[in-house]
């Protein structure tokens with residue numbers, strides 16, 4: 001039994017059962033706090049870990065928005081859930097090349113990952129929560145952050161809970177599921193409020209669907225394989241698909257503008273990742289096949305290209321970012 005499972009069982013014994021939302025929050029807090037989950041030896045790989053080209057495109061798009069907004073000198077680079085710091089490091093190269101000299105602010109709860117981020121980035125400011133960010137124009141990116149925030153599930157209008165049954169963890173009910181994520185909407189609303197007040201642009205990149213729809217999208221991943229969601233609590237990554245319709249509504253309600261949702265592959269193509277891959281391949285002929293494989297992985301419809309989507313939220317005073325219809 002995992003240490004977290006022991007603690008959860010005590011809590012469930014005391015409370016009778018806990019909501020799936022409380023379960024997911026406890027599991028992910030423990031999971032991220034105690035490890036670096038990324039990479040071949042970890043549990044999963046993300047786009048910035050596939051290739052530097054991903055962060056370069058994000059940085060180029062943020063640089064373009066910042067330039068067209070008149071290069072406000074108080075703008076800051078912000079990342080939510082920056083993992084190993086790879087995306088920040090690659091994006092900042094493109095931003096610095098465009099003349100951006102602003103501060104770097106990272107929202108990260110995991111001590112293990114903060115240590116990795118300190119190695120990747122020489123100077124940055126860390127925060128526990130979004131409301132701790134300074135009130136400045138934001139150049140923000142969050143990759144695979146929203147999917148890790150807790151969700152609620154409802155069966156027939158009744159919230160799904162986790163209890164102990166037959167010696168293991170089990171759901172209190174099964175049936176057709178509807179998901180919501182107040183935590184996700186609160187995170188997006190907090191960023192959108194800041195964008196509306198101070199200016200800026202934010203990219204949220206994740207797997208998910210363009211329209212709200214019923215269905216169970218909760219998944220657990222361990223060692224690059226799917227696993228039952230109630231197994232090994234705190235030892236596997238729990239995520240759900242992002243409902244981008246709900247994200248867009250939360251952003252608009254908070255007073256920000258929202259660009260039309262675009263698939264990751266199409267967005268990267270429009271930003272010129274193909275040209276960047278050619279340039280990198282010519283400069284490193286020995287790595288041309290590897291670079292092409294990374295390009296395919298990021299953009300091909302049957303790989304990350306279609307499942308992953310990008311939503312841009314921006315201040316109405318700033319132009320719509322590049323790459324959106």
Ligand code: SAH
Pocket residue numbers: 028032038046047048049080081082083084087107108109110113128142143144145148149
């Ligand atoms: N963006 C990175 C890492 C994705 S994994 C990449 O693409 O490689 C999810 C990240 O979100 C981790 O850094 C994790 O520690 C962080 N995270 C998860 N829940 C969080 C929360 N509630 N607050 C802040 N960070 C969180």
